[in-house]
Amino acid sequence: MTTLVVPLQPLALRHEIGDVIKDRYSIREVLGGGAFGTVYRVEESIGTRTVTLACKEMHVLDDPATQANERDDALRMFQEEAYLLQTLRNVHIPAAYFESAKGVWLACPVCGRVFRGTRVCPEHGSVLQVVKERYYLIMDFIEGLDLEQKLLANGSRPLDELQVIDWALQVCDALATVHAKGFSHRDIKPANIKIQNDSGEAMLIDFGLVKPSTVVGGYGTVLKRTSTGLGTIGYAPPSAQEQAQPDARTDILALGMTLYRLLTGRDPTDPQDLELMRRQTPRNFNSSLSTMIDAIIMKATQTDPNKRYPDVASLRADLRAARYPVETTCPNCGWVQHTAHMPDAQTLCERCGRPLMAGRNGTIPAQKAATPRPAVSPVTQVNPYQKRILEIREELKNPTASPTSQIDARVRTINDRLSPLYNFSVNPPDLCPGCHQARLTTAAGQPTGLCPLCQQGQLMRRQWELKHCPICRKEGFAQQKLSETLVMCPICRRGPVEEERRPRFGGMVVDVWWHCPRCQAHFDEHRGRALLVSFEDDPYGIGAQQKGQSHTRDEWQKISTRSERYGLCPHCSAQFDVPDDDRMTLMDYQLDPFEVGKRYKGTTASWAAWARLSRDLPPIAGTHHCSHCRAEYDYDRVQHTMTLLEAANIPAWAQRWRGMPISLQSWYFAAEGKRSGNPGLICPSCHTEFDQDGNSLKLAATTASALTPSLNQSLSLEDWQRRARGIPTLEEAQQLRNELARLQAQKNEEQVQFRRDEQRRLAQLEEEMFQLYKQAVLGGFTPLRRMSPAASAHDWKHMPGSFVVLPLNIVHSALRSNEELRWESTANKCSVQTIQGACLWSRDASGVLVVTSERIMFVSQTEKQRNMMWQCENYQISAVDIQAVQGSSVIVLHLVNNTLIGFEMGIAKWDLVMDGSTHTLTMTPEDLVTLLKSLSG
Numbered sequence: 001m002t003t004l005v006v007p008l009q010p011l012a013l014r015h016e017i018g019d020v021i022k023d024r025y026s027i028r029e030v031l032g033g034g035a036f037g038t039v040y041r042v043e044e045s046i047g048t049r050t051v052t053l054a055c056k057e058m059h060v061l062d063d064p065a066t067q068a069n070e071r072d073d074a075l076r077m078f079q080e081e082a083y084l085l086q087t088l089r090n091v092h093i094p095a096a097y098f099e100s101a102k103g104v105w106l107a108c109p110v111c112g113r114v115f116r117g118t119r120v121c122p123e124h125g126s127v128l129q130v131v132k133e134r135y136y137l138i139m140d141f142i143e144g145l146d147l148e149q150k151l152l153a154n155g156s157r158p159l160d161e162l163q164v165i166d167w168a169l170q171v172c173d174a175l176a177t178v179h180a181k182g183f184s185h186r187d188i189k190p191a192n193i194k195i196q197n198d199s200g201e202a203m204l205i206d207f208g209l210v211k212p213s214t215v216v217g218g219y220g221t222v223l224k225r226t227s228t229g230l231g232t233i234g235y236a237p238p239s240a241q242e243q244a245q246p247d248a249r250t251d252i253l254a255l256g257m258t259l260y261r262l263l264t265g266r267d268p269t270d271p272q273d274l275e276l277m278r279r280q281t282p283r284n285f286n287s288s289l290s291t292m293i294d295a296i297i298m299k300a301t302q303t304d305p306n307k308r309y310p311d312v313a314s315l316r317a318d319l320r321a322a323r324y325p326v327e328t329t330c331p332n333c334g335w336v337q338h339t340a341h342m343p344d345a346q347t348l349c350e351r352c353g354r355p356l357m358a359g360r361n362g363t364i365p366a367q368k369a370a371t372p373r374p375a376v377s378p379v380t381q382v383n384p385y386q387k388r389i390l391e392i393r394e395e396l397k398n399p400t401a402s403p404t405s406q407i408d409a410r411v412r413t414i415n416d417r418l419s420p421l422y423n424f425s426v427n428p429p430d431l432c433p434g435c436h437q438a439r440l441t442t443a444a445g446q447p448t449g450l451c452p453l454c455q456q457g458q459l460m461r462r463q464w465e466l467k468h469c470p471i472c473r474k475e476g477f478a479q480q481k482l483s484e485t486l487v488m489c490p491i492c493r494r495g496p497v498e499e500e501r502r503p504r505f506g507g508m509v510v511d512v513w514w515h516c517p518r519c520q521a522h523f524d525e526h527r528g529r530a531l532l533v534s535f536e537d538d539p540y541g542i543g544a545q546q547k548g549q550s551h552t553r554d555e556w557q558k559i560s561t562r563s564e565r566y567g568l569c570p571h572c573s574a575q576f577d578v579p580d581d582d583r584m585t586l587m588d589y590q591l592d593p594f595e596v597g598k599r600y601k602g603t604t605a606s607w608a609a610w611a612r613l614s615r616d617l618p619p620i621a622g623t624h625h626c627s628h629c630r631a632e633y634d635y636d637r638v639q640h641t642m643t644l645l646e647a648a649n650i651p652a653w654a655q656r657w658r659g660m661p662i663s664l665q666s667w668y669f670a671a672e673g674k675r676s677g678n679p680g681l682i683c684p685s686c687h688t689e690f691d692q693d694g695n696s697l698k699l700a701a702t703t704a705s706a707l708t709p710s711l712n713q714s715l716s717l718e719d720w721q722r723r724a725r726g727i728p729t730l731e732e733a734q735q736l737r738n739e740l741a742r743l744q745a746q747k748n749e750e751q752v753q754f755r756r757d758e759q760r761r762l763a764q765l766e767e768e769m770f771q772l773y774k775q776a777v778l779g780g781f782t783p784l785r786r787m788s789p790a791a792s793a794h795d796w797k798h799m800p801g802s803f804v805v806l807p808l809n810i811v812h813s814a815l816r817s818n819e820e821l822r823w824e825s826t827a828n829k830c831s832v833q834t835i836q837g838a839c840l841w842s843r844d845a846s847g848v849l850v851v852t853s854e855r856i857m858f859v860s861q862t863e864k865q866r867n868m869m870w871q872c873e874n875y876q877i878s879a880v881d882i883q884a885v886q887g888s889s890v891i892v893l894h895l896v897n898n899t900l901i902g903f904e905m906g907i908a909k910w911d912l913v914m915d916g917s918t919h920t921l922t923m924t925p926e927d928l929v930t931l932l933k934s935l936s937g
Contacts, residue, residue, distance in 0.1 A: 013057070013059065013105065013107045013112050013114070013131055013134065014030075014033075014038050014057075014112040014113065015027050015038075015040065015057070016113075017029070017030070021042065021055065021099075021101065021136060022099060022101050022136075024044055025042040025043070025044050025053065025055055025136075025138070026042060026043045026044075026045075027040045027041075027042050027055075028040075028041050028042060028043055029041040031054065037056045037057050037058045037059055037078075037137075038056070038057050038059070039054060039055070039056045039057075040054070040055045040056075040057070041053075041054060041055075041141060042054070042055045042138075046753060046754070046757055049403065052141045052143075053138055053139065053140065053141050054094075054138075054139045054140065054141040054142070055136050055137070055138055055139070056136065056137040056139065057134060057135070057136050057137075058074065058075070058078045058134075058135040058136070058137075075135060078098075078135055078137065079098050079135075081096075081137060081207050082096050082097055082098035082137050083098070084181075084183065084207050085097075085137075085139065085207055087181060088174075088177050088178060088181060088207075089177070089764075089767055089768050089771045090173065090174050090177040090768075090771065091173075091201075091388050091768065091772070092170045092171065092173055092174035092201065092202055092203055092204055093174050093177065093178075093203070093204055094139045094140035094142060094203055094205060095139070095140050095764070096137055096138060096139040096140070097137075097138055098135070098136070098137060098138075099135075099136040099137075099138055100133055100134065100135050100136070101133065101134045101136070102132065102133050103132070103133075103134075104130065104131075104132060105130070105131040105132075105134070106118075106119070106128040106129070106130060106131075107128060107129055107131055108121035108123070108124055108126055108128055108129075109126055109128075109129050110124040110126050111123060111124060115128060142194045142196055142203050142205065143196065143197050143198070144194055144195045144196045144197040145194070145195060146190060146191050146192070146193060146194045146195070146205075147159075147167070147190035147191070147193045147194075147195065147202075147258070147262060148189070148190035148191040149191075150190075150195065151190060151261070151262060151265065156265045157265055158262070158263050158264055158265050158286045158288075159262050159263065161263060161288070161289060161290065161293060162323065164259065164262050164263055165293065165319055165322060165323045166323065167193065167195070167202040168255065168258075168259055168319055169316060169319055169320060169323065169384065170201055170202040171188070171193060171202055171204055171255060172255075172312050172313075172315060172316035172319065173316075173384060173385075173775070174202075174203075174204040175188075175204070175248070175251055175255070175312045176312050176313065176316070176775065176930070177771070177775070178204075178251075179248045179251070179311065179312060179930075180926060180927065180930050181926075182926070184246045184247055184248060184250050184251050185204070185207065185251050185254075186231045186236075186246050186250060186251070186254075187206060187231045187232055187235070187254070188204075188235060188251050188254035188255050188258060189232050189235045189254060189257075189258055190258055190261055190262060192204065192205050192206045193205070193258070231243075231250075231254065232254075232269065233268075233269055234257065234267070234268030234269040234270075234274050235253075235254040235257045235258065235268060235269075236250075236254065237250055237253055237303075237305070238303060239303075239305075242305055247305075248310075248311050248312055249305040249308045249309070249310070249311075250305070251312070252300050252308050252309050252311075252312060252315055253300065253301055253302075253305070253308060255300065255315070256296075256297050256299075256300025256301035256308075257277075257301055259282075259293070259296075259297050259300070260277055260282055260297050260301060263282055263286055263289055263293070263297070264277075264282050264285040264286045265285070265286075266285055277301075278301075278303070281294050281297075281298055282294050282297050282298075290322060292318075292321070292322040292325070293322050296315070296318050296319060296322060299318075300315060310933065311930075311933050311934065313779070313930070313933065313934035314934070317934075320384075330349040330354070332349065332354045383776055383779075383781035383782075384779075384781075385772040385773075385775055385776045385779075385781065386776075386781070388768075388772055389769055389772050389773065389776070392765045392766075392768060392769040392772070393769065395765060396762060396765060396766065396769070399758060399762060400758055400761075402751060402754055402755075403754065405747055405750055407743045407746060407747045407750075408747075410739075410743060411740065411743055411744070411747070414736050414739060414740045414743075415740070417728055417736060418728065418733065418736055418737070418740075420725070420726075420727050421727060421728070421733060424722065424725070424727055426718065426721045429717070429718070429721075430717070431721070432683035432685065432686060432688055433688070433704070433707060433717075433720040433721050433723070433724035434683055434686045434688035434702050434703065434704035434707055434724065435683060435685050435686035435688070435704065436724070437685050437686075438683050438684055438685035438686070440681040440682065440683055440688075440690070440717075441681065441682055441683075441684060442680075442681055443669050443672045443673070443674040443679060443680060443681070443682055444668075444672065445665045445666070445668050445669040445672070445674070445679055446665075446668060447664055447665070447667075447668050448668065448671075450671070451626035451627075451628060451629060451631055452654075452667040452668060452670060452671040453626070453629060453631050453644075453647055453649075453650065453651065453654060454626060454628050454629040454631070455671055456628045456629070457626040457627040457628025457629055458626070458627050458628075459624045459625070459626060459627075459633065460624060460625055460626070460627050461623060461624050461635075462608075462621075462622075462623055462624070462625070464607075464608060464611040464623070465611075466567075466607055466610060466611050466614060467614075468614035468615065469569035469571065469572060469574055469614060470574075470586075470596060470600075470610040470611075470613040470614040471569060471572050471574040471586075471589050471591070471592060471593075471594070471596050471597045472569060472571050472572040472574070472591055472592075472593055472594070473593075473594065473614055473615075473616065474569070474571045474572075476569065476570050476571060477567060477568075477569050477574075477614070478567065478568065479565060479566070479567050479568075479578060480565070480566055480567070480568055481564060481565050481566075482496055482557075482564045482565075482566075483496075483499075485499065485553065486498075486499060486514065486553075487514070487553055487556045487557040487560060488557065488560040488562035488564075488566075489516040489518065489519060489521060489560060490542055490546070490556050490557075490559040490560040491516060491519050491521040491532075491535050491537070491538060491540075491542050491543045491546075492516060492518050492519035492521070492537055492538075492539055492540075493539075493540065493560055493561065493562060493587065493588075494518045494519070494575065494587070494588045495516070495518060495575060495588070496566075497514040497515060497516045497521070497523065498514070498515050498516070498517065499512060499513070499514060499515075499525075500512075500513045500514075500515050501513075511524065511526070512525045512526070513525060514530055516535075518537070519535055519536060519537035519538070519539075519543075520534075520535060520536035520537065521534070521535040521536075521543065522534045522535070523556075528552060528553070529550045529551065529552055530550065530551060530552075530553065530556060531548070531549070531550040532546050532547050532548065532549055532550075533547075534547075535547070542559065546559070562577055562587065563577040563578055563579050563585075565577075565578040565579075566578055566587075567584060569589075571591070572589050572590055572591035572592070572593075572597075573588070573589060573590035573591070574586070574588070574589040574590075574597065575587045575588045575589070576610075579604075580638050581637065581638060582606055582607055582636055582637045582638045583604055583605065583606055583607070583638070584604070584605065584607065584610055585602065585603065585604040586600050586601050586602065586603055587601075587602075588601075589601070596613055600613075606623075606634065606636060608622065608623040608634055608635075609634075619645070620632050620645045620646040621645075622634045622635075622643075622645045622646075623635045624642075626647075629647060629648060629649065630647070630648060631644065631646070631647035631648075632644075632645040632646045632647070633645060635664075636661060639661065640663060640664050641661035641662055641663055641664065642661070642662060642663075642664050642667055643659065643660060643661045643662070644657055644658050644659070644660075644662075645659070653670060653675040654670070657677075662677065663677075665677075665679075666678070673687060673689075674689060675689065675700070675701060676689055676691055676700035676701065678691040678692070678700070679691070679692045680692045680697065680698075680700070681697065681717075686702070686703055686704065687701065687703070688701065688702040688703070688704060688707070689701040689702070690717075690720070693714040694714075695716070696714040696715055696716055697714065697715065697716070697717055697720060698712065698713065698714040699711050699712065699713055699714075699715075699720070700712075704724065706723070706724050706725075706726065707720070707723065707724055710723055715729060716729075716730070718730065719731075770912070770919070770921060773912055773921060774921060774923070774927065777804060777921070777923075778927060778930055778931045778934070779934070780820060780822060780853065782803060782804060783803045783804070783820075784803070784804045784806055784821045784822065784823075784824070784910075785803050785804065785805055785806070803912075803913055804910045804911065804912055804913070804921060805910065805911040805912075805913055805918075806821075806824045806910060806911075815852060816852075816854065819852045819853055819854050819855075820852060820853040821850070821851075821852055822851045822852055822853060822931060822935070823849070823850065823851035823923075823928060823931060824848060824849070824850050824851075825848070825849055825905060825908035825923070825928075826846070826847070826848060826849070826905070826908075827846075827847065827848070827849035827858070827903045827904060827905040828843045828844075828845070828846050828847075828903065828904040828905070829843070829844045829845045829846075829847065829858050829860070829870065829901070829902070829903060830842060830843050830844060830890060830901075830902035830903065830904050831844050831901070831902070832900045832902060839900075841883075841885050841890055841902050841904075843904065845858075845860040845861075845862045845868075846860070846861055846862050847859050847860040847861040847862065848861065849903055849905065851928070851931060851932065851935070853874075853935065854873060854874060855871050855872060855873045855874060856871060856872055856874065856877070856893070856932070857869055857870070857871040858870045858871070858903070872893075872895065872901075874932075874935045874936045875936065876895050876896050876897075877893050877894065877895060877896075877932065877936035878894045878895065878896050878936075879894035880892070880893060880894070880929050880932040880933050880936060881894075881929070882925055882926065882929050883902075885904070888904050888906070889904070889905065889906070889925040890902045890903065890904050891903045891904075891905065891925055891928055891929060891932070893932070905925055905928070906925070907922055907923065907924055907925075908922075908923040908924075909921070909922055909923075910923060
């Protein structure tokens with residue numbers, strides 16, 4: 001007894017649009033999803049090509065509540081689907097392969113979204129589950145509608161009968177491949193048959209329910225974990241026994257119900273429609289249907305599986321007869337050909353290629369309409385694989401050329417830029433890059449005492465002494481320095497404090513005090529610290545902040561913000577702070593007869609500037625002047641800068657420096673022609689300038705058009721030579737070489753990948769072609785020929801078309817007239833004995849097994865029975881199966897007289913000749929079983 005287990009709801013982990021799977025597959029669209037997985041449309045970049053694929057992700061179960069065996073069963077089922085699609089090579093089945101990705105994902109069990117940096121889904125509040133591995137099925141992307149969608153798009157009205165039959169024939173081809181591998185699909189329905197937009201051909205999809213068929217010799221059955229596990233209601237068989245043990249007839253029932261649905265619009269998933277469909281024929285709902293297709297559907301949908309078509313080959317034969325009812329015999333080669341309409345002058349024979357309408361004596365052969373056959377039909381002569389075989393052969397003859405890479409254009413550009421370097425040289429190395437004529441010279445920048453502007457007159461210093469006060473302009477101004485024990489008053493900041501000695505205890509003790517006569521501040525000085533006791537005037541609020549505070553002498557001086565050196569005028573009481581040897585700051589004054597104090601209080605200026613004010617000289621009067629051009633300069637002895645105040649003719653390069661303190665060295669660099677004022681190189685011819693910038697040279701000025709775009713850039717002198725000639729610099733050349741090497745490696749990798757993909761594609765095409773040839777051989781569409789050993793390969797090259805060369809040599813007289821050879825291989829004839837209920841097989845003879853369109857023959861090659869023949873007609877075979885006996889395959893024929901005959905055989909290798917080239921066609925015992933079933937009915 002099989003027990004159904006209701007599984008936990010799987011975690012529907014999903015990707016977002018734009019995600020990349022395994023760094024290869026970019027997700028572009030979510031196509032759909034269900035209980036088992038989610039399907040995406042993805043793109044894969046292979047070299048310069050982009051391939052569109054379908055990707056199905058399995059819904060994982062990676063939480064603690066899930067049983068390990070349940071998760072393992074789900075994964076095994078998912079991998080089995082991928083394995084099946086890899087092995088089922090057919091033009092109407094999409095190719096697929098399995099992929100897995102390891103990592104750690106935190107996913108919400110409600111919405112399936114993946115999050116980082118949190119343990120709870122922000123939208124649903126559910127605890128995130130840990131997923132450590134994800135599984136994918138990569139498949140061919142089929143762009144188009146499925147038949148259910150096409151029917152609904154047609155308003156649920158019946159589809160065209162001939163078109164539906166064409167699609168059904170293609171599904172039969174796919175099912176023949178599935179059944180030949182010993183499997184059944186179990187979920188045939190319109191939604192699982194997609195029609196390609198470009199070719200209009202049918203593709204059988206969704207192999208998630210595929211399982212081994214139960215046949216003699218034994219595959220077990222396993223209950224699969226799906227929504228129902230038994231296919232789709234209405235298309236699945238009603239019998240519980242058949243559901244548990246499906247075979248080819250299960251798929252035939254589902255395909256028959258699919259035809260019923262497409263040609264009538266009735267829906268078998270609707271219980272009321274299903275009841276009507278089981279009791280009435282399709283013509284009751286669509287009177288325009290042919291009686292032949294009506295009979296085919298009724299036979300395929302019988303409730304009793306023994307009353308249905310025994311295999312898909314029988315169903316396909318009747319469908320072809322319904323699709324191509326006109327039967328015509330070729331007057332040239334005798335080939336019987338079926339067509340949908342009466343042949344005309346343009347209709348050619350599929351075998352010899354001559355017109356069907358032109359007989360040997362100019363007569364028109366007779367045509368007759370085929371009659372419906374209720375059960376098994378003879379093999380038809382229309383090769384359904386020929387079109388695809390020719391397409392593959394043409395593609396194999398003309399493989400895809402290596403595509404032009406986008407890298408090539410960039411490689412050419414890099415080589416063009418690097419090519420001038422092979423002949424590049426500079427002699428002498430210090431040649432000017434701007435003019436290529438003069439050598440660069442180094443600017444000295446040494447002061448010469450000459451005027452930087454005219455380079456002719458000497459700079460004359462004015463003998464100024466600051467003896468007159470700049471405020472009142474009276475003589476007596478002098479510098480003073482604070483005593484080491486006193487400070488500038490920190491309260492009013494208008495002058496130094498005075499020291500007072502105040503006796504205590506009758507003169508026995510003397511206290512030292514500081515007193516400011518201006519603000520009446522009093523400080524008690526004791527042991528190197530002074531305490532602010534009182535004050536009367538507090539212009540800066542310092543007294544209020546510091547009253548009662550004790551500080552050292554240096555701390556009080558710092559609070560005063562005054563310098564220890566100061567200038568003092570005895571007439572106007574003007575005070576200046578003197579922070580260094582060349583500058584003074586006006587701090588205070590009492591009298592201001594010329595309103596100089598009002599304008600300049602708090603101003604810091606040079607001694608020269610205060611001297612000009614003390615003598616009432618104009619501002620353009622500098623500390624130095626030129627004896628030739630009368631230019632006026634102020635020289636700052638502390639900063640070693642010189643400021644241009646005025647000149648009769650100021651050159652353009654010096655205009656930007658007017659009124660600005662510029663270093664003395666810069667003035668003399670500029671005087672030498674180095675207009676930037678910085679050390680470096682200069683060309684005496686074109687005046688191109690370079691500033692020294694560490695070990696590099698910074699372009700400061702140039703008239704060369706090749707260098708102008710590179711102003712203010714720093715390069716080595718050799719790189720400037722390269723830049724001037726439009727050649728890459730050393731660094732640029734190395735970068736280009738590195739990029740070239742990387743591009744070459746990338747291109748080589750693309751070419752290797754392309755060749756690998758192309759080889760894989762061609763191998764897949766070749767495998768598909770061989771499978772098609774095998775189907776054609778089994779269907780009787782590819783002729784089998786015997787060749788004598790003497791003829792061998794030399795004569796085959798001169799034979800047109802495709803055919804199979806058999807390695808054996810059975811006499812032609814053994815074949816009847818119009819009898820076609822369908823199989824020939826070595827085998828052992830076996831007989832069976834039943835001992836205590838067990839069947840034991842024993843070998844009777846070794847020889848050659850021959851199958852024709854009418855009978856089966858065995859010619860013995862055993863010494864005692866040489867050339868003895870056993871044979872039976874095909875119609876005498878009631879059933880065929882295969883059994884495994886001690887590691888060998890025994891094909892068992894069930895004859896109508898209840899006799900069992902066995903043939904032990906292995907793999908047969910036939911020579912397949914295609915336009916003079918020979919290939920090996922491997923035929924298995926399973927292929928022979930398929931052939932015998934189609935011939936025996």
